Amino acid sequence: MKKFLLGYSDLVTKTDWRTLYRRYRIGRLKHQYWLWNRKSQTKHLVDNYDHKILKNCQYGTTVFFASSAYYLKDMFPEIVVVESHNVVKSFRQDVIISTRAEISQHAPPADNFAVVNNRGDQWFTPTQMTANMSYYTAAMKPGCRFFYSFRDTQIPKFNRLIIDQEKFWLEWAQQLSHSHGLHLAWYDIQFPKKQTDGNGEYHTLENPDTTNGNLKFWFVYQGNPWTIIE
Secondary structure, eight states, rough: OOOOOOOOGGGGGOOSSSHHEEEEEEOOOHHHHHHHHHTTSSSOOOHHHHHHHTTTTOSSSEEOOOOOOSHTTTTTTTOOESOGOOOOOOOOOOOOSSSGHHHHHHHEEEEEEEEESSSGGOOOHHHHHHHHHHHTTTTEEEEEEEEEEEOOOGSSOOOOTSHHHHHHHHHHHHHHHHHHHHEEEEEEEOOOOOOOOOTTTTOOOOSOOTTTOEEEEEEESSSSSOOOOO
């Protein structure tokens, strides 16, 4: 008897460690940094965008949520890493949560808080993304610097043919000052047009930054923007 799958959620998924680990690793490209860095005691690799975040962190507690930041913690032990997948427990001793509501319960109040292209934010509408900000700000001190990025291709129910995306997302980020006390300090929105290569073919990447997200917004929670360090 054949079974028709109406959606991804109908697919039966194995729950053994190997399958869970492979799914986690495929979905989080920065896990590869951790694997590389484990093999070297003299040289470590840092993603350019993560490096820029670290340069702009203020003194105090820095929390990374669901961004494979454990690879950074090996170099910067003071970072508090919060992950949402139990498989991480098998290779890291970091804070593991089930829902965003638990972040503020298990992580110390943050002076810096980063969410870098979290795959767990996939398939949230802009309205749902706005609602999630309440869970993030609950874990922040007043004046906390909040580094948030994502990919536009992750957002459902969003008609890219009739909406000016740059205008839409900039206005979305700006209104967070009214709804959540998040004041925009810096942003980078990239929608470059594809160019053909020497063979006249287009590359297969669907946006300019698969790892960190092509929409990047930095905020200050209940405070004033700072001078960005490039």
